[in-house]
C-alpha cells in the first residue's frame with residue numbers, strides 16, 4: 001500500500017494508474033463501518049484510495065477537534081489488510097491556505113437537523129470533500145448512510161457542481177446489540193453505552209410501527225421520544241429521501257433520524273424505510 005501526504009505527489013502518482021478509482025474519505029479511527037465502505041470500493045473499483053484527514057473547518061468552536069480520536073498506526077494496518085491501494089494522509093497545511101475561497105452549504109438543507117445543531121458544519125464538510133474530490137479525481141466515492149444528511153448534501157453538491165463522480169451510499173454497520181459504529185463511541189462510559197442503545201432501539205420501534213402500517217410521522221416520533229427518555233434529544237425527524245419533512249412515512253422513500261447527546265457525546269443514527 002502506497003502512503004502519500006503531499007497533494008502534488010498524489011496527483012502525479014494517480015496519473016500513472018489505470019482503471020476506475022474508488023475513494024473513501026474518512027477522519028480515521030477506522031472501524032468496521034469504514035471497512036464496509038472500503039470493501040464495497042474494492043468490489044467496484046480497480047484502484048482504491050482512502051483518505052484520513054480530521055477536517056478542522058467542519059468542527060465548531062468548543063467541539064472535539066483537538067481530542068478527535070487518532071489511531072494512525074492501527075489505521076494504516078487496517079487499510080493495508082483491507083487491500084487499499086493508496087492511503088492519503090494530508091496535513092492541514094496541505095489542504096488549507098490562509099485566505100480561502102469558500103463553499104457554503106445550501107441555506108435550507110444545510111441548516112436543518114444536524115446543520116441547526118452545528119451551524120456551518122456542512123459548509124466545512126462540503127469544502128473539504130470538494131477539495132478531496134479535486135485532488136483524488138475519483139470515479140466513485142463511498143459514504144455511509146449513517147451520516148444521512150452529509151450523504152444527501154454531498155450528492156447534491158456533485159449534482160449542482162456538475163462533477164462526474166458517482167456517490168455510493170453504504171448501509172450502516174452496527175454492533176450486535178444495535179449500536180451504530182462510530183469513531184466517537186470510544187468516548188462513552190460503560191453506563192453511557194447502555195443509554196446509547198436507546199437510540200437504535202427507538203429506530204427499531206419505528207420500523208416495527210411501520211411494519212404494522214402505523215405511518216403517521218407524529219405518532220412514530222412520539223413513541224420514539226418515549227424510548228429515548230431521559231436522553232438529551234437534539235432531534236427526531238422523519239423525512240423523504242430528498243430531505244423534506246413528511247407527515248406520513250412512505251415505505252421505500254423515507255428516512256427516520258435521531259440525534260441525541262449521551263453524556264457529552266453527540267450520537268447520530270437513522271434508518272432508511
Ligand code: AMP
Nearest residue numbers: 026027028033143144147171172173181
Ligand atoms: P468519519 O470518519 O466519521 O468521517 O466517517 C467516514 C465515512 O464512514 C462516512 O462516509 C461515514 O458516513 C461512514 N461511516 C461512519 N460510521 C459508519 C457506520 N457505522 N456504518 C457505515 N458507514 C459509516
